[in-house]
Amino acid sequence: MICILEPKTDQALSGNFLYNKELSAASHGKIERISLSKQDMDSFIQGDTLLIDSAWLYSAPAKALAKAEGNGWLVHSLPDRVGDWQKTFAESTHLVASSASVADRLRAEMPDHKIITLLPAVDTRIRSLHPQEREHDLLRLITVANVMPRKGLKEAAMFLRKVEEEEGLAFHWYVVGQPMPDREYNGSPEIDEAYVDEFTSLIDLYEWHDDVTLVGSFTMEQQIRMYLNMDVAFFPSLKEDFGKVLLETA
Structure with missing residues (x-):
C-alpha cells in the first residue's frame, strides 16, 4: 500500500x-x-x-x-x-x-x-452533462483560480476593461476561487493581502459589481455545471506547471 x-x-x-x-x-x-x-x-x-x-x-x-x-x-x-x-x-x-x-x-x-x-486525470462526468438553455445576451466567462499574483487576475481585469471600453463588450465574469497563499512557488505561508485588495479594488473602480461574481470554493460537480453554462473559459495565469483546468474545459 x-x-x-x-x-x-x-x-x-x-x-x-x-x-x-x-x-x-x-x-x-x-x-x-x-x-x-x-x-x-x-x-x-x-x-x-x-x-x-x-x-x-x-x-x-x-x-x-x-x-x-x-x-x-x-x-x-x-x-x-x-x-x-x-x-x-x-x-x-x-x-x-x-x-x-x-x-x-x-x-x-x-x-x-x-x-x-504521473499526469493528472480529468473527471469524465463533464462529458455526460449538458448545458442549460439560456439567452445569449452577454458573454459569460469563467476563471477557476485562487486569488494570488501568479494567477494573473489583476491583469485579466485590466484586459477585460480595455476590451469593454474599446469593443463595447457586455460580459459577466465568474471567478471561482479564494485568496490563498502561494507557498509552493514563493515559500510564503501568508496570503498576499495587498494583491487581493488591488484586484477587488479594480472591480470597484470599474463599477463591475453586477458584472463580476467572486464565487469562492465550489464542489467539483458545481464547478463542472458552471463550465457547461459558460461561453469562454478564461485562464490568465502567469505560470502553471500543468494547468489541469484547461483539460477540464476542453
Whole structure:
C-alpha cells in the first residue's frame, strides 16, 4: 500500500488534492490518501510507503518522514528558488511529478532514476452533462483560480476593461476561487493581502459589481455545471506547471 499524505484543507477546489483523489481512485485500492493537520503530522506513525504531498515541503515533520527509506514526495509544483527544495528532495528515494515541466526541473537537479511522471486525470462526468438553455445576451466567462499574483487576475481585469471600453463588450465574469497563499512557488505561508485588495479594488473602480461574481470554493460537480453554462473559459495565469483546468474545459 502506498499512502499519500496531504494537508487537511477546507478548499474544495484544489488541483493538488483533486489529483491525489483521482490517483487514489485509479489505483484500485493500492494508493490511499491520508489528510493530516500539522499537529497530526508530528505524531504520524508510518506503516507503508509514503508519498508526501509537496504542499508539506516546508514542514519539518514531513521532511523527516520523506527521508525514510522507500519514501518520497508527490511533487505538484516547485518553488522558484532551487535551494528551497533541492536538498530536501535529494534525501528521498522517490519523486513523483504530476507534470512534465515539474519532472524536467527535477531532472536538472536530481538523478533520473528517482523521478516518475504521473499526469493528472480529468473527471469524465463533464462529458455526460449538458448545458442549460439560456439567452445569449452577454458573454459569460469563467476563471477557476485562487486569488494570488501568479494567477494573473489583476491583469485579466485590466484586459477585460480595455476590451469593454474599446469593443463595447457586455460580459459577466465568474471567478471561482479564494485568496490563498502561494507557498509552493514563493515559500510564503501568508496570503498576499495587498494583491487581493488591488484586484477587488479594480472591480470597484470599474463599477463591475453586477458584472463580476467572486464565487469562492465550489464542489467539483458545481464547478463542472458552471463550465457547461459558460461561453469562454478564461485562464490568465502567469505560470502553471500543468494547468489541469484547461483539460477540464476542453
